[in-house]
Amino acid sequence: MRQTVALLLLGVLASGCPAAPPPPPPPPPEEEPFPPPGERERIDAAVAPVLEGAWVSGLVVGLADSRGPRVYAYGTLDGDSVVELGSVTEVFTGLLLADAVERGLVALDDPVCKHLPPEVSFPEEITLRHLATHTAGMPRRPDNFAPADLGNPYADYTVAKLQEYLGRFRPQTPPGETFAVSNLGIAVLAQVLAPDYEATLRERILDPLGMHHTGVAVEGLAQGHDGDLVAVGPWDFGAFVGAGGLRSTANDLLAFLGASLGRIETSIGSALAAARTPLTDRMALGWQRMEDGRTLWRTGQTGGCRSFLALDPDAGLGVVVLSDTSSDVVDQVGLVALGRQEAVELRPTVELSTYLLDLWVGRYRLERGLYLEVKREGDHLVLISPDEPPARLYAASAVDFYVRVSDLQITFRDDALVLHRPNGDQTARRARR
Structure with missing residues (x-):
């Protein structure tokens, strides 16, 4: 009886005690500062000697990460300036190949000759993979490349000339064995994938990514300059369009980098992922691989412009640098922005009699x-x-x-x-x- 009363008393006491208050909710996560502290100063310090030394006329640097895209503009350019991309075009030709594979239109190991017109002969052992990874044993340019105007060297190289060369081409090295950069190989790849390169690229890649200021024919092209800051004319790429013919803006390329990092929803996400998957120790699809094995990059140049594009998926960082001057110092600015180089190192110049x-x-x-x-x-x-x-x-x-x-x-x-x-x-x- 005493035990029953005691238990009842304990129950009454327990029911009368207020419950312990719930723990307070965790504080909201602190927002990442935008832009990151010191970033502007670091980019400014890299660009200052380049402008002061008259190495370029204008330069624009873009970065994309979890904080979002941002642009730092210098001299004559801004985030919407249209610049020739040169060989950075190959990144988009590689993506076009990845998309064609996703659609079931081609396979990486298809013989190239399977997709050429029947009247064009080509070595059966060379595949689309070989073209995309610069291992097809093809030279940088064909032996019938003889520009009438060195100031616009690809303008008169037609598809007919390309097909004439392909009909007698033989690999310089066994396909798949040796890496050798070949603008010619990428030009052939683009002709196979998209005879109407710009229309196909716009439908499958550019429009899905919202890149409305990118293409072969884009209005408002910035005035280009050679390495001595002399104004020069733009390049037309003829049959080499898929190896160098695109023009774009920093803002458009930041959208591309954001999608490549998975930060922008897009219908071609699987193709973007496939394009950045390594295929050899030197190449993904259109992208070259840095020595660290994880960072992807590509540079491009025309007679009057220079471009740099890089993607570090592990760090979630993308970088673009565009210039209206044909100078490889642009690449160093890109490496500083990417965190791969401390400062720009300019070559010394002396005056001689x-x-x-x-x-x-x-x-x-x-x-x-x-x-x-x-x-x-x-x-x-x-x-x-x-x-x-x-x-x-x-x-x-x-x-x-x-x-x-x-x-x-x-x-x-x-x-x-x-x-x-x-x-x-x-x-x-x-x-x-």
């Missing part, structure tokens, strides 16, 4: 009977190549020179000059006068 400059004037013989010519124009030297526009040489020392339009450097010797490129050196012997 006309006597020292005249020591190197002359003709220099390359392999295959081709010649380079070095001339003096006033206070500087000019390099004239068989199939490139003339390029001013800037002196870093009495014997070392460089050009601003690419990563080419030159060392002069008594009887020769040496061309230094990232893929190796090449010597040209001085021809007897």
Whole structure:
């Protein structure tokens, strides 16, 4: 009985005690600062010496991450300026291939000849994968590439000329074995996927991504400049349109990067994911891979513009840099924005007397009977190549020179000059006068 009363008493006491208050809700997550602290200062510091040294006329930097897109504009450009993309076009040709695979129109390992007109012969062992990954054994350009105007070198290269070349082409190396950048291979890939390149790209890629200021024919193209800041005309790409013919804006490319990072809903999300999937140690579809293995990037250049596009899926970061000047220093600005480089490193320039400059004037013989010519124009030297526009040489020392339009450097010797490129050196012997 006592036990029953005690239990009842405990129940009464318990029912009379107020319940413990629920824990307070967690504080809302702090919003990420926009833009990130110090980002503007870091980009400004990278761009300042480039503008002060007159390396470019204008530059625009765009970044996209979880905070959203933002643009930093300098000089003559802004986020809506239309600029030639050059080889960055290949990223979109690669995406067009990924989309065609998703639609069941082609397979990566289809022989290229399966999709060419029946009257065009082509080695059966070369596949679409080989073209897309620059492993088809094709040269950078065909041997019937002979531009009438070096200031617009691709304009007169027609589909008929391309098909004539393909009919007698044989791989320089076994397909699938050797990586060698080939604008020609990407041009062939684009012709296979989309004979009407711009219309197909707009329907399948550009419109779904809302890229309404991107295409082959876009109004309001920014005035381009060569590496010496001299105004030059735009390039027309003829049969090479899929390897370099697109024009775009930083804002459009930020939309593309946002979709590639999965931050923008799109009907082509699976194709975007497939395009960034590595296929070789050097390539995804249209994208080249950096040495870290995770970052994808591509650069492009025309006679008057330079472009840089990069995507780091692990960090959730995309970067675009566009310039209305054909200078490879743009790539360094992109690497700083991407966090891969601390600062822009500009090559030194010294002034030489006309006597020292005249020591190197002359003709220099390359392999295959081709010649380079070095001339003096006033206070500087000019390099004239068989199939490139003339390029001013800037002196870093009495014997070392460089050009601003690419990563080419030159060392002069008594009887020769040496061309230094990232893929190796090449010597040209001085021809007897």
